[in-house]
Amino acid sequence: MPVNGRLTLNLDAYFEALQNAGQDIDQAAAELLETNKFNAAMLMFRTLQASSELWTGQTAKTLFVDGPIRDGNFTYIELGAHTEIDPAGWYKEYGRPNQAAEPFLRPTLLYYRKGGLKQTMQALLERYGLSK
């Protein structure tokens, strides 16, 4: 079962500005997520490395970022660890009975939720010559 999350948050005003300017919202969402895809993977990797008491790199090999994926009006990327390959991602993210968690996914999602996506969206608007 992959550990994953979705990034869709608090960007309404930015998309509204794009829509009012006659831009393609779906294309903008895909562009936003494509721009963030590599950064999200690197942030996950760095957080994993920084929080690991003992670094072997094994869990890092199971990290993934897929997308942008379109499902109707819903455009998203998926990120996480392929725990069906190696359960270490589960153990790192949530801990074990005698092992504390060393979370890497939730801090990554929180970074984007608390401002990372808005910064990218702002840059995207500026590219179109718009403001929120």
Place this chain on the structure above:
Amino acid sequence: MTTIFERVEDALGTLSPAVDFAMAPYEGTLPDLYIVHQLIDGRPAQHADNGETERAYRVQVTVWSRSGLAALPDVNTAMTAAGFIKSNERQLPKDPNTGHYGLATDYVYV
């Protein structure tokens, strides 16, 4: 000032009947039923006059039980009574070494 860790432990201390709990990792012989808590993230939530006025904490509380997850202590009532907001909850894989089932719940405190 009360720390986030004190707030969590005060809340878990109200469970009746009492359940062993500790900040993760639980050390020593593992009981059949116990709880661990851990700070996942703490970051400023509001600023005013160039100063931080609010901080949001995300805490993971995990119940580990060898007898499954059907009958667990009412952690949710204890935590929400202490001002925490319940967030994501997930069942963890049964641990092959200790035989514990796990239920991890995130709580947010602002």
